[in-house]
Amino acid sequence: IELEIEGEVQHNWRTAVVAITFIITVLLWICDRWTGVGSNTVAMIPIVVFAFTGVIKARDLEEINWSVIWMVAGGFALGLALNESGLAENVIKSIPFGSWSPVIILLASGIICYILSNFISNTATAALLVPILAVVCKGMGDSLNSIGGTPTVLIGIAVAASVAMTLPISTPPNAIAHSTGLVEQKEMMKIGLTMGIIGLVLGYALLFVLGEMHVW
Structure with missing residues:
Protein backbone atom coordinates (compact mmCIF):
# COMPACT_ATOMS: atom_id res chain seq x y z
CA ILE A 1 0.00 0.00 0.00
CA GLU A 2 1.45 3.33 -1.04
CA LEU A 3 0.18 6.51 0.60
CA GLU A 4 0.95 10.02 -0.55
CA ILE A 5 0.05 12.66 1.99
CA GLU A 6 0.35 16.16 0.62
CA GLY A 7 0.98 19.13 2.83
CA GLU A 8 2.91 19.64 6.04
CA VAL A 9 2.20 20.10 9.73
CA GLN A 10 1.66 23.74 10.64
CA HIS A 11 2.67 24.90 14.10
CA ASN A 12 0.35 27.78 14.92
CA TRP A 13 -2.25 28.77 17.49
CA ARG A 14 -4.73 26.23 16.06
CA THR A 15 -2.26 23.42 16.75
CA ALA A 16 -1.98 24.56 20.37
CA VAL A 17 -5.77 24.81 20.75
CA VAL A 18 -6.30 21.28 19.42
CA ALA A 19 -3.49 19.81 21.56
CA ILE A 20 -4.66 21.47 24.78
CA THR A 21 -8.31 20.60 24.12
CA PHE A 22 -7.37 16.99 23.40
CA ILE A 23 -5.40 16.65 26.65
CA ILE A 24 -8.12 18.28 28.77
CA THR A 25 -10.86 16.15 27.21
CA VAL A 26 -8.99 12.88 27.77
CA LEU A 27 -8.13 13.83 31.38
CA LEU A 28 -11.78 14.67 32.11
CA TRP A 29 -12.88 11.33 30.64
CA ILE A 30 -10.37 9.50 32.83
CA CYS A 31 -11.14 11.50 35.98
CA ASP A 32 -14.95 11.47 35.73
CA ARG A 33 -15.09 9.56 39.02
CA TRP A 34 -13.71 12.61 40.82
CA THR A 35 -15.07 15.45 38.69
CA GLY A 36 -18.60 14.06 38.44
CA VAL A 37 -18.83 15.26 34.82
CA GLY A 38 -20.30 12.64 32.48
CA SER A 39 -18.53 11.49 29.32
CA ASN A 40 -21.33 12.89 27.13
CA THR A 41 -20.88 16.34 28.64
CA VAL A 42 -17.11 16.18 28.26
CA ALA A 43 -17.49 15.22 24.59
CA MET A 44 -19.18 18.59 24.00
CA ILE A 45 -16.04 20.48 25.04
CA PRO A 46 -14.09 19.97 21.77
CA ILE A 47 -17.17 20.84 19.72
CA VAL A 48 -17.68 24.13 21.57
CA VAL A 49 -13.99 25.07 21.64
CA PHE A 50 -13.34 24.27 17.97
CA ALA A 51 -16.51 26.05 16.84
CA PHE A 52 -15.82 29.26 18.79
CA THR A 53 -12.13 29.40 17.90
CA GLY A 54 -12.74 28.72 14.21
CA VAL A 55 -10.63 25.55 14.10
CA ILE A 56 -13.64 23.85 12.52
CA LYS A 57 -15.67 25.89 10.06
CA ALA A 58 -18.99 25.43 8.28
CA ARG A 59 -17.30 24.00 5.19
CA ASP A 60 -15.64 21.32 7.35
CA LEU A 61 -19.04 20.28 8.68
CA GLU A 62 -20.36 19.95 5.13
CA GLU A 63 -17.60 17.46 4.31
CA ILE A 64 -18.53 15.14 7.17
Missing part, protein backbone atom coordinates in the same frame (compact mmCIF):
# COMPACT_ATOMS: atom_id res chain seq x y z
CA ASN A 65 -20.15 11.88 6.07
CA TRP A 66 -23.39 12.37 8.01
CA SER A 67 -24.90 9.11 6.75
CA VAL A 68 -22.22 7.20 8.66
CA ILE A 69 -22.88 9.17 11.82
CA TRP A 70 -26.62 8.53 11.60
CA MET A 71 -25.99 4.84 10.98
CA VAL A 72 -23.91 4.54 14.15
CA ALA A 73 -26.40 6.67 16.07
CA GLY A 74 -29.15 4.33 14.88
CA GLY A 75 -27.31 1.45 16.56
CA PHE A 76 -27.27 3.37 19.83
CA ALA A 77 -30.97 4.14 19.42
CA LEU A 78 -31.80 0.45 19.00
CA GLY A 79 -29.81 -0.37 22.13
CA LEU A 80 -31.57 2.31 24.16
CA ALA A 81 -34.95 1.17 22.86
CA LEU A 82 -34.26 -2.43 23.90
CA ASN A 83 -33.28 -1.23 27.35
CA GLU A 84 -35.97 1.38 27.97
CA SER A 85 -38.80 -0.79 26.66
CA GLY A 86 -37.83 -3.60 29.01
CA LEU A 87 -37.50 -6.07 26.13
CA ALA A 88 -33.84 -6.81 26.83
CA GLU A 89 -34.50 -7.39 30.54
CA ASN A 90 -37.37 -9.75 29.75
CA VAL A 91 -35.23 -11.69 27.29
CA ILE A 92 -32.41 -12.04 29.83
CA LYS A 93 -34.83 -13.08 32.58
CA SER A 94 -36.37 -15.70 30.31
CA ILE A 95 -33.00 -17.46 30.18
CA PRO A 96 -32.60 -19.81 33.21
CA PHE A 97 -29.15 -18.62 34.24
CA GLY A 98 -29.65 -19.86 37.81
CA SER A 99 -29.73 -23.50 36.74
CA TRP A 100 -26.60 -23.27 34.57
CA SER A 101 -23.00 -23.88 35.55
CA PRO A 102 -20.77 -20.78 35.90
CA VAL A 103 -18.78 -21.69 32.78
CA ILE A 104 -21.96 -21.94 30.70
CA ILE A 105 -23.11 -18.56 32.02
CA LEU A 106 -19.77 -17.01 31.10
CA LEU A 107 -19.84 -18.40 27.56
CA ALA A 108 -23.58 -17.85 26.96
CA SER A 109 -23.44 -14.21 28.06
CA GLY A 110 -20.45 -13.66 25.77
CA ILE A 111 -22.16 -15.23 22.76
CA ILE A 112 -25.35 -13.23 23.34
CA CYS A 113 -23.29 -10.05 23.67
CA TYR A 114 -21.30 -10.83 20.52
CA ILE A 115 -24.42 -11.42 18.42
CA LEU A 116 -26.17 -8.27 19.65
CA SER A 117 -23.04 -6.17 19.36
CA ASN A 118 -22.80 -6.79 15.63
CA PHE A 119 -26.18 -5.13 15.11
CA ILE A 120 -26.55 -2.35 17.69
CA SER A 121 -22.91 -1.20 18.19
CA ASN A 122 -20.36 -2.34 20.73
CA THR A 123 -20.86 0.44 23.24
CA ALA A 124 -24.65 0.23 23.23
CA THR A 125 -24.55 -3.54 23.77
CA ALA A 126 -22.14 -3.29 26.71
CA ALA A 127 -24.22 -0.51 28.28
CA LEU A 128 -27.30 -2.66 27.79
CA LEU A 129 -26.06 -6.00 29.14
CA VAL A 130 -23.67 -5.08 31.95
CA PRO A 131 -26.32 -3.71 34.38
CA ILE A 132 -28.65 -6.64 33.68
CA LEU A 133 -25.98 -9.31 34.10
CA ALA A 134 -24.67 -7.58 37.21
CA VAL A 135 -28.07 -8.18 38.82
CA VAL A 136 -28.14 -11.79 37.59
CA CYS A 137 -24.64 -12.47 38.94
CA LYS A 138 -25.48 -10.90 42.28
CA GLY A 139 -28.48 -13.16 42.60
CA MET A 140 -26.33 -16.24 41.96
CA GLY A 141 -24.12 -15.45 44.93
CA ASP A 142 -21.04 -17.59 45.59
CA SER A 143 -21.74 -20.04 42.77
CA LEU A 144 -19.66 -17.89 40.41
CA ASN A 145 -16.54 -18.02 42.60
CA SER A 146 -15.14 -20.93 40.61
CA ILE A 147 -14.65 -18.68 37.57
CA GLY A 148 -13.56 -15.57 39.46
CA GLY A 149 -16.95 -14.15 40.41
CA THR A 150 -19.01 -11.37 38.87
CA PRO A 151 -15.99 -9.44 37.44
CA THR A 152 -15.16 -12.34 35.12
CA VAL A 153 -18.65 -12.29 33.57
CA LEU A 154 -18.71 -8.51 33.18
CA ILE A 155 -15.19 -8.32 31.73
CA GLY A 156 -16.28 -11.08 29.35
CA ILE A 157 -19.02 -8.76 28.11
CA ALA A 158 -16.41 -6.11 27.37
CA VAL A 159 -14.29 -8.66 25.48
CA ALA A 160 -17.23 -10.00 23.45
CA ALA A 161 -18.47 -6.52 22.56
CA SER A 162 -15.00 -5.40 21.50
CA VAL A 163 -14.44 -8.20 18.98
CA ALA A 164 -17.82 -7.82 17.26
CA MET A 165 -17.08 -6.14 13.92
CA THR A 166 -18.85 -7.94 11.11
CA LEU A 167 -21.04 -5.01 9.98
CA PRO A 168 -20.47 -1.29 9.42
CA ILE A 169 -22.92 -0.52 12.23
CA SER A 170 -20.98 -2.64 14.73
CA THR A 171 -18.47 0.07 15.59
CA PRO A 172 -17.58 3.57 14.29
CA PRO A 173 -14.20 2.47 12.82
CA ASN A 174 -16.05 -0.07 10.69
CA ALA A 175 -18.50 2.58 9.57
CA ILE A 176 -15.69 4.94 8.62
CA ALA A 177 -13.88 2.23 6.66
CA HIS A 178 -17.10 1.27 4.86
CA SER A 179 -17.85 4.90 4.00
CA THR A 180 -14.68 5.12 1.88
CA GLY A 181 -16.27 2.80 -0.67
CA LEU A 182 -13.12 0.65 -0.70
CA VAL A 183 -14.53 -2.02 1.61
CA GLU A 184 -17.62 -4.01 0.67
CA GLN A 185 -19.98 -5.23 3.36
CA LYS A 186 -19.53 -8.90 2.40
CA GLU A 187 -15.76 -8.55 2.76
CA MET A 188 -16.15 -6.87 6.12
CA MET A 189 -18.52 -9.61 7.27
CA LYS A 190 -16.18 -12.43 6.24
CA ILE A 191 -13.04 -10.94 7.78
CA GLY A 192 -14.92 -9.56 10.80
CA LEU A 193 -16.46 -12.95 11.59
CA THR A 194 -13.07 -14.66 11.36
CA MET A 195 -11.38 -12.10 13.60
CA GLY A 196 -14.34 -12.15 15.98
CA ILE A 197 -14.16 -15.92 16.50
CA ILE A 198 -10.39 -15.76 17.02
CA GLY A 199 -10.82 -12.87 19.44
CA LEU A 200 -13.55 -14.65 21.40
CA VAL A 201 -11.53 -17.86 21.73
CA LEU A 202 -8.31 -16.11 22.80
CA GLY A 203 -10.06 -13.55 25.00
CA TYR A 204 -12.24 -16.02 26.86
CA ALA A 205 -9.41 -18.54 27.23
CA LEU A 206 -7.31 -15.88 28.96
CA LEU A 207 -10.32 -14.69 30.95
CA PHE A 208 -11.06 -18.23 32.15
CA VAL A 209 -7.45 -18.77 33.22
CA LEU A 210 -7.31 -15.47 35.11
CA GLY A 211 -10.67 -16.23 36.71
CA GLU A 212 -9.46 -19.65 37.84
CA MET A 213 -6.38 -17.97 39.35
CA HIS A 214 -8.65 -15.44 41.14
CA VAL A 215 -6.60 -12.53 39.84
CA TRP A 216 -9.43 -10.10 40.64
Whole structure:
Protein backbone atom coordinates (compact mmCIF):
# COMPACT_ATOMS: atom_id res chain seq x y z
CA ILE A 1 0.00 0.00 0.00
CA GLU A 2 1.45 3.33 -1.04
CA LEU A 3 0.18 6.51 0.60
CA GLU A 4 0.95 10.02 -0.55
CA ILE A 5 0.05 12.66 1.99
CA GLU A 6 0.35 16.16 0.62
CA GLY A 7 0.98 19.13 2.83
CA GLU A 8 2.91 19.64 6.04
CA VAL A 9 2.20 20.10 9.73
CA GLN A 10 1.66 23.74 10.64
CA HIS A 11 2.67 24.90 14.10
CA ASN A 12 0.35 27.78 14.92
CA TRP A 13 -2.25 28.77 17.49
CA ARG A 14 -4.73 26.23 16.06
CA THR A 15 -2.26 23.42 16.75
CA ALA A 16 -1.98 24.56 20.37
CA VAL A 17 -5.77 24.81 20.75
CA VAL A 18 -6.30 21.28 19.42
CA ALA A 19 -3.49 19.81 21.56
CA ILE A 20 -4.66 21.47 24.78
CA THR A 21 -8.31 20.60 24.12
CA PHE A 22 -7.37 16.99 23.40
CA ILE A 23 -5.40 16.65 26.65
CA ILE A 24 -8.12 18.28 28.77
CA THR A 25 -10.86 16.15 27.21
CA VAL A 26 -8.99 12.88 27.77
CA LEU A 27 -8.13 13.83 31.38
CA LEU A 28 -11.78 14.67 32.11
CA TRP A 29 -12.88 11.33 30.64
CA ILE A 30 -10.37 9.50 32.83
CA CYS A 31 -11.14 11.50 35.98
CA ASP A 32 -14.95 11.47 35.73
CA ARG A 33 -15.09 9.56 39.02
CA TRP A 34 -13.71 12.61 40.82
CA THR A 35 -15.07 15.45 38.69
CA GLY A 36 -18.60 14.06 38.44
CA VAL A 37 -18.83 15.26 34.82
CA GLY A 38 -20.30 12.64 32.48
CA SER A 39 -18.53 11.49 29.32
CA ASN A 40 -21.33 12.89 27.13
CA THR A 41 -20.88 16.34 28.64
CA VAL A 42 -17.11 16.18 28.26
CA ALA A 43 -17.49 15.22 24.59
CA MET A 44 -19.18 18.59 24.00
CA ILE A 45 -16.04 20.48 25.04
CA PRO A 46 -14.09 19.97 21.77
CA ILE A 47 -17.17 20.84 19.72
CA VAL A 48 -17.68 24.13 21.57
CA VAL A 49 -13.99 25.07 21.64
CA PHE A 50 -13.34 24.27 17.97
CA ALA A 51 -16.51 26.05 16.84
CA PHE A 52 -15.82 29.26 18.79
CA THR A 53 -12.13 29.40 17.90
CA GLY A 54 -12.74 28.72 14.21
CA VAL A 55 -10.63 25.55 14.10
CA ILE A 56 -13.64 23.85 12.52
CA LYS A 57 -15.67 25.89 10.06
CA ALA A 58 -18.99 25.43 8.28
CA ARG A 59 -17.30 24.00 5.19
CA ASP A 60 -15.64 21.32 7.35
CA LEU A 61 -19.04 20.28 8.68
CA GLU A 62 -20.36 19.95 5.13
CA GLU A 63 -17.60 17.46 4.31
CA ILE A 64 -18.53 15.14 7.17
CA ASN A 65 -20.15 11.88 6.07
CA TRP A 66 -23.39 12.37 8.01
CA SER A 67 -24.90 9.11 6.75
CA VAL A 68 -22.22 7.20 8.66
CA ILE A 69 -22.88 9.17 11.82
CA TRP A 70 -26.62 8.53 11.60
CA MET A 71 -25.99 4.84 10.98
CA VAL A 72 -23.91 4.54 14.15
CA ALA A 73 -26.40 6.67 16.07
CA GLY A 74 -29.15 4.33 14.88
CA GLY A 75 -27.31 1.45 16.56
CA PHE A 76 -27.27 3.37 19.83
CA ALA A 77 -30.97 4.14 19.42
CA LEU A 78 -31.80 0.45 19.00
CA GLY A 79 -29.81 -0.37 22.13
CA LEU A 80 -31.57 2.31 24.16
CA ALA A 81 -34.95 1.17 22.86
CA LEU A 82 -34.26 -2.43 23.90
CA ASN A 83 -33.28 -1.23 27.35
CA GLU A 84 -35.97 1.38 27.97
CA SER A 85 -38.80 -0.79 26.66
CA GLY A 86 -37.83 -3.60 29.01
CA LEU A 87 -37.50 -6.07 26.13
CA ALA A 88 -33.84 -6.81 26.83
CA GLU A 89 -34.50 -7.39 30.54
CA ASN A 90 -37.37 -9.75 29.75
CA VAL A 91 -35.23 -11.69 27.29
CA ILE A 92 -32.41 -12.04 29.83
CA LYS A 93 -34.83 -13.08 32.58
CA SER A 94 -36.37 -15.70 30.31
CA ILE A 95 -33.00 -17.46 30.18
CA PRO A 96 -32.60 -19.81 33.21
CA PHE A 97 -29.15 -18.62 34.24
CA GLY A 98 -29.65 -19.86 37.81
CA SER A 99 -29.73 -23.50 36.74
CA TRP A 100 -26.60 -23.27 34.57
CA SER A 101 -23.00 -23.88 35.55
CA PRO A 102 -20.77 -20.78 35.90
CA VAL A 103 -18.78 -21.69 32.78
CA ILE A 104 -21.96 -21.94 30.70
CA ILE A 105 -23.11 -18.56 32.02
CA LEU A 106 -19.77 -17.01 31.10
CA LEU A 107 -19.84 -18.40 27.56
CA ALA A 108 -23.58 -17.85 26.96
CA SER A 109 -23.44 -14.21 28.06
CA GLY A 110 -20.45 -13.66 25.77
CA ILE A 111 -22.16 -15.23 22.76
CA ILE A 112 -25.35 -13.23 23.34
CA CYS A 113 -23.29 -10.05 23.67
CA TYR A 114 -21.30 -10.83 20.52
CA ILE A 115 -24.42 -11.42 18.42
CA LEU A 116 -26.17 -8.27 19.65
CA SER A 117 -23.04 -6.17 19.36
CA ASN A 118 -22.80 -6.79 15.63
CA PHE A 119 -26.18 -5.13 15.11
CA ILE A 120 -26.55 -2.35 17.69
CA SER A 121 -22.91 -1.20 18.19
CA ASN A 122 -20.36 -2.34 20.73
CA THR A 123 -20.86 0.44 23.24
CA ALA A 124 -24.65 0.23 23.23
CA THR A 125 -24.55 -3.54 23.77
CA ALA A 126 -22.14 -3.29 26.71
CA ALA A 127 -24.22 -0.51 28.28
CA LEU A 128 -27.30 -2.66 27.79
CA LEU A 129 -26.06 -6.00 29.14
CA VAL A 130 -23.67 -5.08 31.95
CA PRO A 131 -26.32 -3.71 34.38
CA ILE A 132 -28.65 -6.64 33.68
CA LEU A 133 -25.98 -9.31 34.10
CA ALA A 134 -24.67 -7.58 37.21
CA VAL A 135 -28.07 -8.18 38.82
CA VAL A 136 -28.14 -11.79 37.59
CA CYS A 137 -24.64 -12.47 38.94
CA LYS A 138 -25.48 -10.90 42.28
CA GLY A 139 -28.48 -13.16 42.60
CA MET A 140 -26.33 -16.24 41.96
CA GLY A 141 -24.12 -15.45 44.93
CA ASP A 142 -21.04 -17.59 45.59
CA SER A 143 -21.74 -20.04 42.77
CA LEU A 144 -19.66 -17.89 40.41
CA ASN A 145 -16.54 -18.02 42.60
CA SER A 146 -15.14 -20.93 40.61
CA ILE A 147 -14.65 -18.68 37.57
CA GLY A 148 -13.56 -15.57 39.46
CA GLY A 149 -16.95 -14.15 40.41
CA THR A 150 -19.01 -11.37 38.87
CA PRO A 151 -15.99 -9.44 37.44
CA THR A 152 -15.16 -12.34 35.12
CA VAL A 153 -18.65 -12.29 33.57
CA LEU A 154 -18.71 -8.51 33.18
CA ILE A 155 -15.19 -8.32 31.73
CA GLY A 156 -16.28 -11.08 29.35
CA ILE A 157 -19.02 -8.76 28.11
CA ALA A 158 -16.41 -6.11 27.37
CA VAL A 159 -14.29 -8.66 25.48
CA ALA A 160 -17.23 -10.00 23.45
CA ALA A 161 -18.47 -6.52 22.56
CA SER A 162 -15.00 -5.40 21.50
CA VAL A 163 -14.44 -8.20 18.98
CA ALA A 164 -17.82 -7.82 17.26
CA MET A 165 -17.08 -6.14 13.92
CA THR A 166 -18.85 -7.94 11.11
CA LEU A 167 -21.04 -5.01 9.98
CA PRO A 168 -20.47 -1.29 9.42
CA ILE A 169 -22.92 -0.52 12.23
CA SER A 170 -20.98 -2.64 14.73
CA THR A 171 -18.47 0.07 15.59
CA PRO A 172 -17.58 3.57 14.29
CA PRO A 173 -14.20 2.47 12.82
CA ASN A 174 -16.05 -0.07 10.69
CA ALA A 175 -18.50 2.58 9.57
CA ILE A 176 -15.69 4.94 8.62
CA ALA A 177 -13.88 2.23 6.66
CA HIS A 178 -17.10 1.27 4.86
CA SER A 179 -17.85 4.90 4.00
CA THR A 180 -14.68 5.12 1.88
CA GLY A 181 -16.27 2.80 -0.67
CA LEU A 182 -13.12 0.65 -0.70
CA VAL A 183 -14.53 -2.02 1.61
CA GLU A 184 -17.62 -4.01 0.67
CA GLN A 185 -19.98 -5.23 3.36
CA LYS A 186 -19.53 -8.90 2.40
CA GLU A 187 -15.76 -8.55 2.76
CA MET A 188 -16.15 -6.87 6.12
CA MET A 189 -18.52 -9.61 7.27
CA LYS A 190 -16.18 -12.43 6.24
CA ILE A 191 -13.04 -10.94 7.78
CA GLY A 192 -14.92 -9.56 10.80
CA LEU A 193 -16.46 -12.95 11.59
CA THR A 194 -13.07 -14.66 11.36
CA MET A 195 -11.38 -12.10 13.60
CA GLY A 196 -14.34 -12.15 15.98
CA ILE A 197 -14.16 -15.92 16.50
CA ILE A 198 -10.39 -15.76 17.02
CA GLY A 199 -10.82 -12.87 19.44
CA LEU A 200 -13.55 -14.65 21.40
CA VAL A 201 -11.53 -17.86 21.73
CA LEU A 202 -8.31 -16.11 22.80
CA GLY A 203 -10.06 -13.55 25.00
CA TYR A 204 -12.24 -16.02 26.86
CA ALA A 205 -9.41 -18.54 27.23
CA LEU A 206 -7.31 -15.88 28.96
CA LEU A 207 -10.32 -14.69 30.95
CA PHE A 208 -11.06 -18.23 32.15
CA VAL A 209 -7.45 -18.77 33.22
CA LEU A 210 -7.31 -15.47 35.11
CA GLY A 211 -10.67 -16.23 36.71
CA GLU A 212 -9.46 -19.65 37.84
CA MET A 213 -6.38 -17.97 39.35
CA HIS A 214 -8.65 -15.44 41.14
CA VAL A 215 -6.60 -12.53 39.84
CA TRP A 216 -9.43 -10.10 40.64
